[in-house]
Amino acid sequence: MNKATSSTISWIAQIGAVVIMGQSLFFKFTAHPESVAIFTDIGMEPNGRILIGVVELIACLLLLRPASAHYGALLGACTMGGAIVGHFTQIGWTGERGQLGLLAVLVFVFCAVILYIRRMDLPFIKVALDESKRRPARED
Amino acid sequence: MIGKISIDLHKVSKTVNLAIPTLAILFFLAGWKLSYYFHFGTIAFALLTLINFFYMRVQTGHALLRNFGLMGQARYMMESIGPELRQYFFANDTEEKPFNRTERSEVYRKAKGVDSATSFGSQHEFDAREVKVRHSMYPILKDQQIPYSLTFGSERGIENTYTIDKPFIISAMSYGALGEKAVRSLARGAKKAGIPMNTGEGGYPKYHLDEGCDLIFQMGTAKFGVRNDDGTLNDAKLSELVNKDSIKMIEIKLSQGAKPGKGGLLPKEKITDEIAELRGVPKGKDVISPPFHPECVGAQNTVQFIAHVQQVSGLPVGIKLCVGRPAQLEELIVEMVAQNTFPDWISVDGSEGGTGAAPKAFIDSVGMPLYPALKTVNDLLSKHGARDKLKLLAAGKLVSPERQMVAFCLGADAVYSARGFMLALGCIQALQCGNNTCPVGITTHDPELQRGIDIDVKSDRVSNYVHNLQHDLEELLSAAGCRSVQELSFDHLYIPSESTLAPYVTR
Known part of the structure; x- marks a missing residue:
């Protein structure tokens, strides 16, 4: 995969993640009944709903800047990880909640793709990955 | 247990x-x-x-x-974070390299115009290897001194001689090695202090010229700014360049203390679009200059090349070198005498020179250190009757009056410093010059890091530093009972047997 292709794929995933997370913010911040119901079920209403909304908003903003996209993806993946855990434990997958859960999985996958493509930007990971610095032993 | x-x-x-x-x-x-x-x-x-x-x-x-x-x-x-912790807390005041805290503080104080008197004794080890200046039993008053003046090119009787009235020159640092604001601060400071500045081998010295200080154009082995595609000298470009009023002299760099025997090196991290254009080089890879001038492959054609540059430019032309084998240098001097052609000055760069990026092996272990090298050059020139045909400049960690005084005693007519002026600009010795990440914005092109530099304030620091160096030099001269630096000699030095200069002492 060359640089241009991977950059395009990363951007598609970034935009995808931002669009999905972004529209869910609208429901969170306007206290949409379904959103309120979910957060009530997990005992985080209302502070948790606002808190998660703010975290997602930060993730979206970070995702839109190339220099910080990897941090946005990390934050997005962690938030979605928390959501997916919720769907498996308390929220469930029935009806509209199933759709929301699938969207969370989709954003998680997008973020994972971005993290993979931009792995050389990740602190703590890049040091162990720096393939360019690895020189095969000389054999003469 | x-x-x-x-x-x-x-x-x-x-x-x-x-x-x-x-x-x-x-x-x-x-x-x-x-x-x-x-x-x-x-x-x-x-x-x-x-x-x-x-x-x-x-x-x-x-x-x-x-x-x-x-x-x-x-x-x-x-x-x-070890380097920072050591510098902040753990390293003692005299153990850091290349400049320890006492040496750095001295420059900072001079640059800020703060009194540098200390009490209760020196931090130096007295019975060790440090060279000391021998004072006179009969010091003189400062107003008995002869005002300093040095004219380059006078020996050849050329029209465009150049005279300096302070024995300090800002050593070669290119735009590329330094960022724009650092170059401007140094150049403006040089103008305020009335001293010249060497442009370094960075090609057309755009920002150096902007500030209107006197300039010594350095021609490195790649001849950035005045080269043909094959790396030889383009006479037309040189003539065009020397027409600029600010350019007073030309220095041909044969070798450099940080990496003698190797060409200049500009790491790819520091090559911006503008630098690529000014130097005529591609972006994205390290720019490594050739290790020698194609015109200079032996004593004879080196001297001919010097004569050629003198003739094309019409300005004083000097050479800069780090001494390797004295015998080769002697050969060059003999050839100068034979052709009756001398550079207008020789800059002796000690192997402790260090503003350039260089492989560690070269920085640490190639070339003669300044003191013995300077002594060697001075002795060889005298031996062949050539000492009065040219001037001698010295470079290599000459950031403090003490070291500069030693250089004058060893025969230098004026001294170069690069790192001294970087410290005056506020260098904190973070040792990141080659990474484009200089935390004080001196050796970086990152606008966010350069933001920290206020050119007016920093140029004043440069000027203060020069004036305070001159003040200390005059005091030291008076103490030595000398009216000018030319009266200083090797006998004015106390040299312990552990010193690199010890072999030159006739006991």
Whole structure:
């Protein structure tokens, strides 16, 4: 995969993640009944709903800047990880909640793709990955 | 060993590596059964578990991380802040290299115009290898001194001679090595102080010229700014350049203290579009100049090349070199005498020179240090009757009046300093000159880092530094009972047997 292709794929995933997370913010911040119901079920209403909304908003903003996209993806993946855990434990997958859960999985996958493509930007990971610095032993 | 408390790092890391996934599970259970907020912990520890798995099972480059996981990373993190910690807390005032805290503070004080008197004795080790200046029993008053004046080119009787009235010159630092604001600050400071500045081998000296100070154009082995495509000198470009009023002299760089025998090196991190254009080089890879001028492959054609540049430019022309084998240098001097052609000055760069980026092996172990090199050059010139045909400049850690005084005693007519002026600009010796990450914005092109430099303030520091150096030099001269630096000689030095100068002492 060359640089241009991977950059395009990363951007598609970034935009995808931002669009999905972004529209869910609208429901969170306007206290949409379904959103309120979910957060009530997990005992985080209302502070948790606002808190998660703010975290997602930060993730979206970070995702839109190339220099910080990897941090946005990390934050997005962690938030979605928390959501997916919720769907498996308390929220469930029935009806509209199933759709929301699938969207969370989709954003998680997008973020994972971005993290993979931009792995050389990740602190703590890049040091162990720096393939360019690895020189095969000389054999003469 | 019973009863002894010790920390076994192996066990600590094993415990941590077990604790991380365990905590992830416990947080999960708490998040499920107690409060969903615990899932913040679940996610954090799940992430750490993943990173740990990656370190210990996936990556293969670092054995420490494979064996100990995240705890192994602690070593790298601690190590990475080691230089700062040592400089802030642990290194004593005289042990840092290349400049220790006392040397740096002295420059800072001079640059800020703060009194540098100290009390209760010196930090130096007196019975060791340090050279001292011998004072006179009959010091003179400062107003008995002859005002300093040095005219380059007078020996050849050329029209465009150049005279300096302070024995200090800002040594070669190119735009490229330094960022725009640092270059401007130095150039403006040089103008305020009334001293010339060497442009370094960075091609057309755009920002140096902007500030209107007197300039010595340096022609490196790649001849940036005045080259043909094959690396030879383009006479037309040189003539055009020397028409600029600010350009007073030309210096041909044969070799340089930081990397004698190797060409200049500009790391790719520091090559911006503009620098690529000014030098005529591609972006994205290190620019490595050839190790020698194609015109200079022996004593004879080196002297001819000097004569050629003198003739084309019509200006005083000097050469800069770091001494390797004195016999080769002697050959060159003999050739100068034979052709009756002399450069207008020779700059002797000690191997301790260090503004240039260079491979460690070269920085550490190639070339003669300044003091013995300067003494050697001065002696060889005198031996062949050539000392009065040219001027002698010295460079190499000459940031303080003490070292400069020693250089004058060894025969220098004027002294170059690069790092002294960088310190005056506020260099904190972070040792990141080649990475484009200079924290005080001097050796970087990053606009965010350069933001810290206020050109007006910093140029005043440069000017203060020069004036305070001159003040100290005059005081030292008076103490030595000399009316000018030309009256100083090797006999004005006390040289312990441990010094690099000891072999030159006739006992």
